[in-house]
Amino acid sequence: MTDKKPVVDxxxxxxxxxxxxxxxxxxxxxxxxxRCPVAHTERYGGGWFPTTHDVVSAIANDTEHxxxxxxxxxxxxxxxxxxxxxxxxxxxxxxxxxFHAIARRLLLPAFAPGPINALEPQIxxxxxxxxxxxxxxxxxxxxxxxxxxxxxGVIAHMLGFPAEDGEIxxxxxxxxxxxxxxSPEDRAPLFVPMAEYFDQQIADHxxxxxxxxxxxxxxxxxxxxxxxxEHVRGTMVLILIAGIDTTWSAIGASLxxxxxxxxxxxxxxxxxxxxxxxxxxxxRFYAPVTMARLVKDDMEFAGCPMKKDDWILLGFxxxxxxxxxFDAADTFVIDRALNRHAAFGLGIHRCVGSNLARLELRVAxxxxxxxxxxxxxxxSKVVTWAQGxxxxxxxxxxxxxx
Amino acid sequence: MRVSIDTEICQGQGRCxxxxxxxxxxxxxxNGVVIGDGTLNEETLxxxxxxxxxxxxxxxxxxx
Numbered sequence: 248m249t250d251k252k253p254v255v256d257x258x259x260x261x262x263x264x265x266x267x268x269x270x271x272x273x274x275x276x277x278x279x280x281x282r283c284p285v286a287h288t289e290r291y292g293g294g295w296f297p298t299t300h301d302v303v304s305a306i307a308n309d310t311e312h313x314x315x316x317x318x319x320x321x322x323x324x325x326x327x328x329x330x331x332x333x334x335x336x337x338x339x340x341x342x343x344x345x346f347h348a349i350a351r352r353l354l355l356p357a358f359a360p361g362p363i364n365a366l367e368p369q370i371x372x373x374x375x376x377x378x379x380x381x382x383x384x385x386x387x388x389x390x391x392x393x394x395x396x397x398x399x400g401v402i403a404h405m406l407g408f409p410a411e412d413g414e415i416x417x418x419x420x421x422x423x424x425x426x427x428x429x430s431p432e433d434r435a436p437l438f439v440p441m442a443e444y445f446d447q448q449i450a451d452h453x454x455x456x457x458x459x460x461x462x463x464x465x466x467x468x469x470x471x472x473x474x475x476x477e478h479v480r481g482t483m484v485l486i487l488i489a490g491i492d493t494t495w496s497a498i499g500a501s502l503x504x505x506x507x508x509x510x511x512x513x514x515x516x517x518x519x520x521x522x523x524x525x526x527x528x529x530x531r532f533y534a535p536v537t538m539a540r541l542v543k544d545d546m547e548f549a550g551c552p553m554k555k556d557d558w559i560l561l562g563f564x565x566x567x568x569x570x571x572x573f574d575a576a577d578t579f580v581i582d583r584a585l586n587r588h589a590a591f592g593l594g595i596h597r598c599v600g601s602n603l604a605r606l607e608l609r610v611a612x613x614x615x616x617x618x619x620x621x622x623x624x625x626x627s628k629v630v631t632w633a634q635g636x637x638x639x640x641x642x643x644x645x646x647x648x649x
Numbered sequence: 650m651r652v653s654i655d656t657e658i659c660q661g662q663g664r665c666x667x668x669x670x671x672x673x674x675x676x677x678x679x680n681g682v683v684i685g686d687g688t689l690n691e692e693t694l695x696x697x698x699x700x701x702x703x704x705x706x707x708x709x710x711x712x713x
Contacts, residue, residue: 352678359679360663523667527703587705594706597660602679605663 251428261288261296263320263537263560264428269634273577276565285551291320291428294558295542295551298565300572300589302549306540306559307593312548313540313559314343315596319424319636320539320558323431330477337485338478340596347595349469354482354599357405357460363602366401370607373400374614386625389506389615390643394498397611401603402490406483407459408448415444420492423484424635445480460486486600493536494604496639498611500533503640504579505616506624511581515612516620524582526609531588532579534564537636538592563589564638621649650689651712652697654681658708665700665709672697681708 254265257275262268268275279286280298288294297303306313316332317324318340326336335341339350356362377396381387399413408416422437429437448461456462464479474482505512515525540559547553566589570576574585591598598604624630628644652672654665661680665673672693676682689697689711701709 355661355678359661359677360666360675361677527664584699585702587703589705591662591705594660597662597706601661602663 258283258286259288260290261286261560262290263296263636264634269632269638272564272638273568276562276568277577280565280569285549287551291322291558292324292556293554294320294539294560295553296560296562296565297549298562298569300566300569303561303563303566303589304593305549307561307589307596310344310347310595312543312546314543315341315347316343316541317341318539319427320560321427321431321434322429323434324541324556324558326431327435330481334478335481336477337481337488339482339599340485340489341481344595350478350482351595351599353464353467353469353474354486357463358599358602360602363606366404366603367606367610369404370397370401370610371614373397374611378614378618385647387645387647388642389502389645390495390499390640393615394502394611394639394643395495397498397607398491398494401607402487405460405490406448406486407452407457407461408487416487416491419444420488423488424492424637425633427635441484445483448483449476449480489598490600490603492633492637492639493598494600494607496535496633496637497529497533497604497608499640499643500535500638501529501608501612502615502645503624503630503643504529504533505612506622506643506645508579509621509623511579512616512621514581516616519613521582522609522613524584524586526605526612527586527588528579528581528583529608529612530590530605531567531573531583531586533639534567534588534590535637535639536590536592536598537562537564537638538596539636560636561592563592619647619649622647650694652683652687652689652701653710653712654683655708655710656680658706660706660708662705664703664705668703669693669696669700673700 254260254262276298284299286296314332316335329336333343333346339347342350377393399416403410419441452461538561542553542557544555568576591601622645625644625646630640631642633639633641659680665681666675673681674684
Protein backbone atom coordinates (compact mmCIF):
# COMPACT_ATOMS: atom_id res chain seq x y z
CA MET A 248 0.00 0.00 0.00
CA THR A 249 2.95 2.28 0.63
CA ASP A 250 4.06 2.44 -3.01
CA LYS A 251 0.62 3.37 -4.20
CA LYS A 252 0.28 5.88 -7.00
CA PRO A 253 -1.48 9.02 -5.78
CA VAL A 254 -4.74 9.87 -7.54
CA VAL A 255 -4.51 12.79 -9.95
CA ASP A 256 -8.06 12.74 -11.29
CA UNK A 257 -10.77 10.79 -9.45
CA UNK A 258 -12.93 10.82 -12.60
CA UNK A 259 -10.63 8.41 -14.41
CA UNK A 260 -8.66 6.90 -11.52
CA UNK A 261 -10.87 6.85 -8.39
CA UNK A 262 -9.61 5.11 -5.30
CA UNK A 263 -11.75 4.99 -2.18
CA UNK A 264 -8.65 4.39 -0.03
CA UNK A 265 -6.95 7.58 -1.22
CA UNK A 266 -6.19 9.78 1.81
CA UNK A 267 -8.13 12.72 0.37
CA UNK A 268 -11.22 10.55 -0.20
CA UNK A 269 -10.91 9.09 3.30
CA UNK A 270 -10.55 12.53 4.90
CA UNK A 271 -13.41 14.31 3.09
CA UNK A 272 -15.06 12.53 0.14
CA UNK A 273 -17.99 14.91 -0.31
CA UNK A 274 -16.31 17.62 -2.44
CA UNK A 275 -14.78 14.86 -4.60
CA UNK A 276 -18.18 13.28 -5.15
CA UNK A 277 -19.77 16.64 -5.93
CA UNK A 278 -17.13 17.32 -8.54
CA UNK A 279 -17.59 13.85 -10.06
CA UNK A 280 -21.37 14.26 -10.06
CA UNK A 281 -21.05 17.44 -12.09
CA ARG A 282 -18.42 16.09 -14.48
CA CYS A 283 -19.14 12.38 -15.06
CA PRO A 284 -21.45 11.40 -13.25
CA VAL A 285 -20.09 7.82 -13.27
CA ALA A 286 -16.35 7.78 -12.51
CA HIS A 287 -13.99 5.08 -13.73
CA THR A 288 -10.82 3.47 -12.41
CA GLU A 289 -8.33 0.89 -13.61
CA ARG A 290 -7.42 0.12 -9.99
CA TYR A 291 -8.67 -3.07 -8.34
CA GLY A 292 -8.94 -4.64 -11.77
CA GLY A 293 -11.27 -1.98 -13.12
CA GLY A 294 -14.48 -0.42 -11.86
CA TRP A 295 -17.09 2.33 -11.86
CA PHE A 296 -18.35 4.72 -9.21
CA PRO A 297 -21.79 6.27 -9.83
CA THR A 298 -22.44 9.47 -7.89
CA THR A 299 -26.07 10.36 -8.68
CA HIS A 300 -29.13 9.04 -6.90
CA ASP A 301 -30.65 8.05 -10.25
CA VAL A 302 -27.79 5.81 -11.37
CA VAL A 303 -27.15 4.36 -7.90
CA SER A 304 -30.83 3.47 -7.61
CA ALA A 305 -30.95 2.03 -11.14
CA ILE A 306 -28.00 -0.29 -10.48
CA ALA A 307 -29.19 -1.29 -7.00
CA ASN A 308 -32.50 -2.34 -8.54
CA ASP A 309 -31.02 -4.10 -11.57
CA THR A 310 -30.11 -7.65 -10.56
CA GLU A 311 -30.26 -8.74 -14.18
CA HIS A 312 -27.13 -6.86 -15.25
CA UNK A 313 -25.28 -6.67 -11.94
CA UNK A 314 -24.37 -9.43 -9.50
CA UNK A 315 -23.78 -9.19 -5.76
CA UNK A 316 -21.36 -12.15 -5.86
CA UNK A 317 -18.74 -9.90 -4.24
CA UNK A 318 -19.71 -6.78 -2.31
CA UNK A 319 -16.32 -5.56 -1.09
CA UNK A 320 -13.91 -4.13 -3.67
CA UNK A 321 -10.50 -5.84 -3.41
CA UNK A 322 -7.74 -6.84 -5.83
CA UNK A 323 -9.27 -10.29 -6.24
CA UNK A 324 -12.40 -10.81 -8.28
CA UNK A 325 -12.19 -14.59 -8.12
CA UNK A 326 -11.41 -15.54 -4.51
CA UNK A 327 -10.75 -19.21 -3.91
CA UNK A 328 -13.50 -21.16 -2.22
CA UNK A 329 -16.21 -18.52 -2.57
CA UNK A 330 -19.45 -20.15 -3.76
CA UNK A 331 -20.48 -18.81 -7.18
CA UNK A 332 -23.55 -16.71 -7.95
CA UNK A 333 -26.39 -16.83 -7.06
CA UNK A 334 -25.22 -17.86 -3.56
CA UNK A 335 -21.89 -16.14 -2.92
CA UNK A 336 -19.76 -16.27 0.20
CA UNK A 337 -22.07 -14.50 2.65
CA UNK A 338 -25.77 -15.07 1.87
CA UNK A 339 -27.97 -13.13 1.41
CA UNK A 340 -25.81 -10.03 0.84
CA UNK A 341 -23.70 -11.85 -1.79
CA UNK A 342 -26.70 -13.64 -3.32
CA UNK A 343 -28.66 -12.94 -6.47
CA UNK A 344 -32.22 -13.93 -7.33
CA UNK A 345 -33.76 -16.41 -7.02
CA PHE A 346 -31.61 -17.79 -4.18
CA HIS A 347 -31.40 -14.38 -2.52
CA ALA A 348 -35.05 -14.36 -1.44
CA ILE A 349 -34.72 -17.74 0.28
CA ALA A 350 -31.61 -16.73 2.22
CA ARG A 351 -33.05 -13.34 3.16
CA ARG A 352 -36.40 -14.75 4.27
CA LEU A 353 -34.52 -16.81 6.88
CA LEU A 354 -33.08 -13.70 8.51
CA LEU A 355 -35.89 -11.16 8.26
CA PRO A 356 -38.02 -12.33 11.24
CA ALA A 357 -35.08 -12.01 13.68
CA PHE A 358 -34.40 -8.46 12.46
CA ALA A 359 -38.01 -7.27 12.21
CA PRO A 360 -39.04 -4.37 14.48
CA GLY A 361 -40.77 -6.61 17.05
CA PRO A 362 -37.77 -8.62 18.26
CA ILE A 363 -35.35 -5.75 17.65
CA ASN A 364 -37.33 -3.19 19.68
CA ALA A 365 -37.29 -5.65 22.58
CA LEU A 366 -33.50 -5.15 22.76
CA GLU A 367 -33.81 -1.46 23.66
CA PRO A 368 -33.37 -1.81 27.47
CA GLN A 369 -30.32 -4.00 26.95
CA ILE A 370 -28.75 -1.56 24.46
CA UNK A 371 -29.45 1.34 26.82
CA UNK A 372 -27.79 -0.50 29.69
CA UNK A 373 -24.76 -1.25 27.49
CA UNK A 374 -24.44 2.44 26.54
CA UNK A 375 -24.71 3.53 30.18
CA UNK A 376 -22.12 0.97 31.26
CA UNK A 377 -19.58 2.32 28.78
CA UNK A 378 -20.39 5.92 29.68
CA UNK A 379 -19.90 5.02 33.36
CA UNK A 380 -16.51 3.55 32.50
CA UNK A 381 -15.39 6.93 31.15
CA UNK A 382 -15.30 7.98 34.81
CA UNK A 383 -16.37 11.54 34.18
CA UNK A 384 -13.10 12.35 32.42
CA UNK A 385 -12.98 15.65 30.54
CA UNK A 386 -11.11 14.29 27.53
CA UNK A 387 -12.47 11.15 25.89
CA UNK A 388 -12.30 9.33 22.57
CA UNK A 389 -15.97 8.90 21.66
CA UNK A 390 -15.13 6.44 18.86
CA UNK A 391 -12.67 4.08 20.51
CA UNK A 392 -14.01 4.43 24.07
CA UNK A 393 -17.74 4.51 23.35
CA UNK A 394 -19.18 4.04 19.83
CA UNK A 395 -17.12 0.98 18.95
CA UNK A 396 -18.33 -0.96 22.01
CA UNK A 397 -22.06 -0.71 21.33
CA UNK A 398 -22.65 -2.82 18.16
CA UNK A 399 -20.27 -5.71 19.07
CA GLY A 400 -22.07 -6.18 22.37
CA VAL A 401 -25.45 -6.44 20.65
CA ILE A 402 -24.24 -8.68 17.83
CA ALA A 403 -22.43 -11.02 20.24
CA HIS A 404 -25.70 -11.37 22.13
CA MET A 405 -27.71 -12.12 18.97
CA LEU A 406 -25.25 -14.69 17.61
CA GLY A 407 -24.63 -16.19 21.06
CA PHE A 408 -20.89 -15.42 21.05
CA PRO A 409 -19.01 -14.47 24.24
CA ALA A 410 -19.71 -10.84 25.12
CA GLU A 411 -16.04 -10.25 25.89
CA ASP A 412 -14.98 -11.09 22.30
CA GLY A 413 -15.69 -7.60 20.97
CA GLU A 414 -11.98 -6.92 20.44
CA ILE A 415 -11.68 -10.05 18.28
CA UNK A 416 -14.66 -8.97 16.16
CA UNK A 417 -13.10 -5.57 15.56
CA UNK A 418 -9.97 -7.29 14.26
CA UNK A 419 -12.10 -9.32 11.83
CA UNK A 420 -13.83 -6.16 10.64
CA UNK A 421 -10.46 -4.51 10.10
CA UNK A 422 -9.31 -7.42 7.91
CA UNK A 423 -12.48 -7.69 5.84
CA UNK A 424 -13.21 -4.00 5.31
CA UNK A 425 -10.04 -1.97 5.88
CA UNK A 426 -7.14 -4.07 4.57
CA UNK A 427 -8.60 -4.33 1.08
CA UNK A 428 -5.76 -3.07 -1.05
CA UNK A 429 -3.44 -6.02 -0.45
CA SER A 430 -2.47 -8.65 -2.98
CA PRO A 431 -4.65 -11.78 -2.84
CA GLU A 432 -1.62 -13.70 -1.48
CA ASP A 433 -1.17 -11.24 1.38
CA ARG A 434 -4.87 -10.99 2.11
CA ALA A 435 -5.90 -14.66 2.20
CA PRO A 436 -3.93 -15.69 5.36
CA LEU A 437 -5.56 -12.86 7.32
CA PHE A 438 -8.86 -14.75 7.09
CA VAL A 439 -7.55 -17.87 8.87
CA PRO A 440 -8.16 -16.67 12.47
CA MET A 441 -11.71 -15.71 11.54
CA ALA A 442 -12.41 -19.13 10.03
CA GLU A 443 -11.01 -20.80 13.15
CA TYR A 444 -13.09 -18.62 15.44
CA PHE A 445 -16.28 -19.45 13.56
CA ASP A 446 -15.42 -23.18 13.56
CA GLN A 447 -15.09 -22.98 17.31
CA GLN A 448 -18.39 -21.15 17.82
CA ILE A 449 -20.23 -23.51 15.48
CA ALA A 450 -18.81 -26.58 17.25
CA ASP A 451 -19.87 -25.13 20.59
CA HIS A 452 -23.39 -24.48 19.33
CA UNK A 453 -23.66 -27.95 17.80
CA UNK A 454 -22.70 -29.43 21.18
CA UNK A 455 -24.83 -26.98 23.19
CA UNK A 456 -27.73 -25.63 21.11
CA UNK A 457 -29.37 -22.51 22.53
CA UNK A 458 -31.82 -19.78 21.68
CA UNK A 459 -29.71 -17.56 19.43
CA UNK A 460 -29.13 -16.88 15.74
CA UNK A 461 -26.26 -19.35 15.44
CA UNK A 462 -28.32 -22.30 16.68
CA UNK A 463 -31.22 -21.09 14.54
CA UNK A 464 -29.07 -21.07 11.38
CA UNK A 465 -27.61 -24.48 12.19
CA UNK A 466 -31.03 -26.05 12.59
CA UNK A 467 -33.36 -24.19 10.24
CA UNK A 468 -34.62 -26.16 7.25
CA UNK A 469 -35.42 -24.99 3.76
CA UNK A 470 -37.52 -27.42 1.72
CA UNK A 471 -36.74 -30.19 4.19
CA UNK A 472 -32.97 -29.75 4.25
CA UNK A 473 -30.64 -27.96 6.63
CA UNK A 474 -28.47 -25.16 5.27
CA UNK A 475 -25.02 -26.05 3.94
CA UNK A 476 -22.17 -25.38 6.38
CA GLU A 477 -20.84 -22.72 3.95
CA HIS A 478 -24.20 -20.95 3.99
CA VAL A 479 -24.42 -20.98 7.81
CA ARG A 480 -20.89 -19.71 8.22
CA GLY A 481 -21.26 -17.11 5.45
CA THR A 482 -24.40 -15.69 7.03
CA MET A 483 -22.76 -15.58 10.46
CA VAL A 484 -19.78 -13.72 8.98
CA LEU A 485 -22.18 -11.31 7.30
CA ILE A 486 -24.07 -10.58 10.52
CA LEU A 487 -20.87 -10.07 12.47
CA ILE A 488 -19.07 -7.90 9.93
CA ALA A 489 -22.04 -5.91 8.66
CA GLY A 490 -23.49 -5.42 12.11
CA ILE A 491 -20.46 -3.84 13.73
CA ASP A 492 -18.41 -1.40 11.70
CA THR A 493 -21.44 0.17 10.05
CA THR A 494 -23.38 1.18 13.14
CA TRP A 495 -20.27 2.10 15.09
CA SER A 496 -19.43 4.45 12.18
CA ALA A 497 -22.91 5.96 12.18
CA ILE A 498 -22.78 6.60 15.94
CA GLY A 499 -19.29 8.11 15.67
CA ALA A 500 -20.11 10.32 12.69
CA SER A 501 -23.25 11.59 14.42
CA LEU A 502 -21.27 12.47 17.54
CA UNK A 503 -18.64 14.16 15.34
CA UNK A 504 -21.43 16.27 13.86
CA UNK A 505 -22.76 17.25 17.27
CA UNK A 506 -19.23 18.09 18.48
CA UNK A 507 -18.70 20.40 15.52
CA UNK A 508 -22.23 21.90 15.35
CA UNK A 509 -23.12 23.22 18.84
CA UNK A 510 -26.42 24.66 17.57
CA UNK A 511 -27.60 21.19 16.52
CA UNK A 512 -26.37 19.67 19.80
CA UNK A 513 -28.26 22.34 21.73
CA UNK A 514 -31.45 21.70 19.80
CA UNK A 515 -31.25 17.94 20.25
CA UNK A 516 -30.63 18.32 24.01
CA UNK A 517 -33.50 20.78 24.43
CA UNK A 518 -35.96 19.31 21.93
CA UNK A 519 -35.86 15.52 22.32
CA UNK A 520 -38.90 15.22 20.03
CA UNK A 521 -36.55 16.09 17.16
CA UNK A 522 -34.74 12.77 17.59
CA UNK A 523 -36.59 10.71 14.93
CA UNK A 524 -35.98 13.36 12.23
CA UNK A 525 -32.40 13.93 13.42
CA UNK A 526 -31.62 10.20 13.21
CA UNK A 527 -32.78 10.07 9.57
CA UNK A 528 -30.72 13.16 8.76
CA UNK A 529 -27.63 11.66 10.45
CA UNK A 530 -28.22 8.58 8.29
CA ARG A 531 -28.60 10.62 5.11
CA PHE A 532 -25.76 13.03 5.67
CA TYR A 533 -23.23 10.59 7.11
CA ALA A 534 -24.41 7.33 5.51
CA PRO A 535 -21.45 5.08 6.29
CA VAL A 536 -21.92 2.25 3.83
CA THR A 537 -20.93 1.87 0.19
CA MET A 538 -21.57 -1.53 -1.43
CA ALA A 539 -20.04 -3.21 -4.44
CA ARG A 540 -21.53 -5.09 -7.37
CA LEU A 541 -19.93 -6.76 -10.40
CA VAL A 542 -21.04 -6.22 -13.99
CA LYS A 543 -22.45 -9.50 -15.35
CA ASP A 544 -21.61 -9.03 -19.05
CA ASP A 545 -20.12 -6.43 -21.36
CA MET A 546 -22.66 -3.67 -21.92
CA GLU A 547 -23.19 0.04 -22.11
CA PHE A 548 -24.87 1.39 -18.98
CA ALA A 549 -25.47 5.03 -18.07
CA GLY A 550 -23.30 5.92 -21.05
CA CYS A 551 -20.37 3.83 -19.79
CA PRO A 552 -18.72 0.95 -21.67
CA MET A 553 -18.87 -1.59 -18.86
CA LYS A 554 -17.00 -4.89 -19.08
CA LYS A 555 -17.85 -8.23 -17.51
CA ASP A 556 -16.60 -8.34 -13.90
CA ASP A 557 -15.95 -4.60 -13.65
CA TRP A 558 -16.56 -3.46 -10.09
CA ILE A 559 -19.41 -1.09 -9.33
CA LEU A 560 -18.93 0.83 -6.12
CA LEU A 561 -22.50 1.80 -5.22
CA GLY A 562 -22.19 5.17 -3.55
CA PHE A 563 -25.30 5.32 -1.39
CA UNK A 564 -23.66 8.12 0.63
CA UNK A 565 -23.05 10.01 -2.63
CA UNK A 566 -26.66 9.45 -3.72
CA UNK A 567 -27.71 10.99 -0.40
CA UNK A 568 -25.88 14.21 -1.30
CA UNK A 569 -27.31 14.49 -4.82
CA UNK A 570 -28.98 17.91 -5.23
CA UNK A 571 -31.33 16.37 -7.82
CA UNK A 572 -32.79 14.18 -5.07
CA PHE A 573 -32.60 16.43 -1.98
CA ASP A 574 -33.13 20.14 -1.34
CA ALA A 575 -29.95 21.69 0.02
CA ALA A 576 -28.35 18.27 -0.24
CA ASP A 577 -25.03 19.39 1.22
CA THR A 578 -26.64 21.06 4.23
CA PHE A 579 -27.40 19.13 7.43
CA VAL A 580 -30.99 20.00 8.35
CA ILE A 581 -31.73 18.46 11.72
CA ASP A 582 -35.51 18.62 11.24
CA ARG A 583 -35.60 17.68 7.55
CA ALA A 584 -39.13 16.33 6.99
CA LEU A 585 -38.71 15.01 3.44
CA ASN A 586 -35.83 12.59 3.58
CA ARG A 587 -36.00 9.70 1.16
CA HIS A 588 -32.40 8.71 1.88
CA ALA A 589 -30.68 5.53 0.73
CA ALA A 590 -28.43 4.93 3.74
CA PHE A 591 -29.59 1.32 4.03
CA GLY A 592 -29.38 0.67 0.32
CA LEU A 593 -32.22 0.34 -2.17
CA GLY A 594 -34.00 -2.66 -3.61
CA ILE A 595 -33.80 -6.30 -2.57
CA HIS A 596 -30.54 -5.90 -0.63
CA ARG A 597 -31.93 -3.29 1.81
CA CYS A 598 -29.81 -3.67 4.95
CA VAL A 599 -31.38 -6.53 6.88
CA GLY A 600 -30.20 -4.94 10.14
CA SER A 601 -31.64 -1.47 9.50
CA ASN A 602 -34.11 -1.65 12.41
CA LEU A 603 -31.30 -2.66 14.76
CA ALA A 604 -28.94 0.00 13.40
CA ARG A 605 -31.53 2.75 13.88
CA LEU A 606 -32.26 1.58 17.42
CA GLU A 607 -28.57 1.43 18.38
CA LEU A 608 -27.89 4.82 16.80
CA ARG A 609 -30.83 6.48 18.56
CA VAL A 610 -30.14 4.98 21.98
CA ALA A 611 -26.39 5.60 21.76
CA UNK A 612 -26.96 9.29 20.92
CA UNK A 613 -29.73 9.72 23.49
CA UNK A 614 -27.59 8.29 26.26
CA UNK A 615 -24.49 10.22 25.22
CA UNK A 616 -26.19 13.62 25.18
CA UNK A 617 -28.06 12.81 28.39
CA UNK A 618 -24.63 12.36 30.00
CA UNK A 619 -22.83 15.16 28.13
CA UNK A 620 -24.95 18.11 27.06
CA UNK A 621 -21.95 20.11 25.79
CA UNK A 622 -18.82 18.87 24.06
CA UNK A 623 -16.46 19.83 21.27
CA UNK A 624 -13.52 18.35 19.39
CA UNK A 625 -10.33 18.14 21.42
CA UNK A 626 -8.23 20.44 19.23
CA SER A 627 -4.97 19.00 20.56
CA LYS A 628 -5.68 15.65 18.91
CA VAL A 629 -6.66 14.41 15.46
CA VAL A 630 -9.89 12.82 14.23
CA THR A 631 -9.18 9.84 11.96
CA TRP A 632 -11.65 8.24 9.55
CA ALA A 633 -11.89 4.62 8.41
CA GLN A 634 -10.79 3.91 4.86
CA GLY A 635 -12.69 1.71 2.48
CA UNK A 636 -16.38 1.06 2.07
CA UNK A 637 -17.52 1.97 5.56
CA UNK A 638 -16.88 5.54 6.64
CA UNK A 639 -16.83 6.70 10.22
CA UNK A 640 -14.42 8.12 12.79
CA UNK A 641 -11.97 5.62 14.25
CA UNK A 642 -10.69 8.23 16.68
CA UNK A 643 -12.96 11.00 17.86
CA UNK A 644 -11.16 12.94 20.63
CA UNK A 645 -13.63 15.12 22.49
CA UNK A 646 -13.40 17.70 25.22
CA UNK A 647 -16.38 17.53 27.53
CA UNK A 648 -17.72 20.97 28.45
CA UNK A 649 -20.76 20.06 30.48
CA MET B 650 -59.23 8.34 -0.34
CA ARG B 651 -57.19 5.23 0.28
CA VAL B 652 -53.58 4.37 0.89
CA SER B 653 -51.91 1.10 -0.08
CA ILE B 654 -48.45 -0.47 -0.13
CA ASP B 655 -47.24 -2.35 -3.18
CA THR B 656 -45.83 -5.46 -1.52
CA GLU B 657 -43.74 -6.24 -4.63
CA ILE B 658 -41.89 -2.93 -4.22
CA CYS B 659 -41.73 -2.66 -0.40
CA GLN B 660 -38.35 -3.76 0.98
CA GLY B 661 -39.01 -3.12 4.65
CA GLN B 662 -37.16 0.19 4.90
CA GLY B 663 -39.41 0.91 7.86
CA ARG B 664 -40.07 4.59 7.29
CA CYS B 665 -43.88 4.45 6.95
CA UNK B 666 -44.69 2.78 10.25
CA UNK B 667 -42.25 5.06 12.09
CA UNK B 668 -43.68 8.25 10.59
CA UNK B 669 -47.35 7.25 10.64
CA UNK B 670 -47.92 4.42 13.12
CA UNK B 671 -51.67 5.14 13.09
CA UNK B 672 -51.83 4.26 9.39
CA UNK B 673 -49.05 1.68 8.92
CA UNK B 674 -47.80 -1.33 10.83
CA UNK B 675 -45.21 -4.02 10.05
CA UNK B 676 -45.54 -7.74 9.41
CA UNK B 677 -43.38 -10.54 10.80
CA UNK B 678 -40.75 -9.89 8.12
CA UNK B 679 -40.61 -6.19 8.90
CA ASN B 680 -42.36 -5.13 5.71
CA GLY B 681 -44.87 -2.30 5.87
CA VAL B 682 -48.59 -3.06 5.96
CA VAL B 683 -51.60 -0.75 5.93
CA ILE B 684 -53.78 -0.91 9.04
CA GLY B 685 -57.40 -1.73 8.16
CA ASP B 686 -58.59 -0.91 4.65
CA GLY B 687 -56.42 2.19 4.31
CA THR B 688 -59.26 4.68 4.11
CA LEU B 689 -57.97 8.19 4.77
CA ASN B 690 -59.70 11.34 5.98
CA GLU B 691 -58.51 14.93 5.56
CA GLU B 692 -56.45 14.62 8.73
CA THR B 693 -54.71 11.32 7.97
CA LEU B 694 -54.16 12.17 4.30
CA UNK B 695 -51.31 14.59 5.03
CA UNK B 696 -49.65 12.06 7.32
CA UNK B 697 -49.96 9.35 4.66
CA UNK B 698 -48.47 11.76 2.11
CA UNK B 699 -45.55 12.44 4.44
CA UNK B 700 -44.87 8.72 4.74
CA UNK B 701 -45.22 8.35 0.98
CA UNK B 702 -42.67 11.05 0.29
CA UNK B 703 -40.19 9.44 2.70
CA UNK B 704 -40.42 5.91 1.30
CA UNK B 705 -37.06 5.22 -0.38
CA UNK B 706 -38.61 2.50 -2.55
CA UNK B 707 -41.63 4.54 -3.74
CA UNK B 708 -43.87 1.69 -2.57
CA UNK B 709 -46.76 3.75 -1.13
CA UNK B 710 -49.73 4.70 -3.29
CA UNK B 711 -52.56 7.08 -2.46
CA UNK B 712 -55.82 6.99 -4.38
CA UNK B 713 -57.65 10.30 -4.06
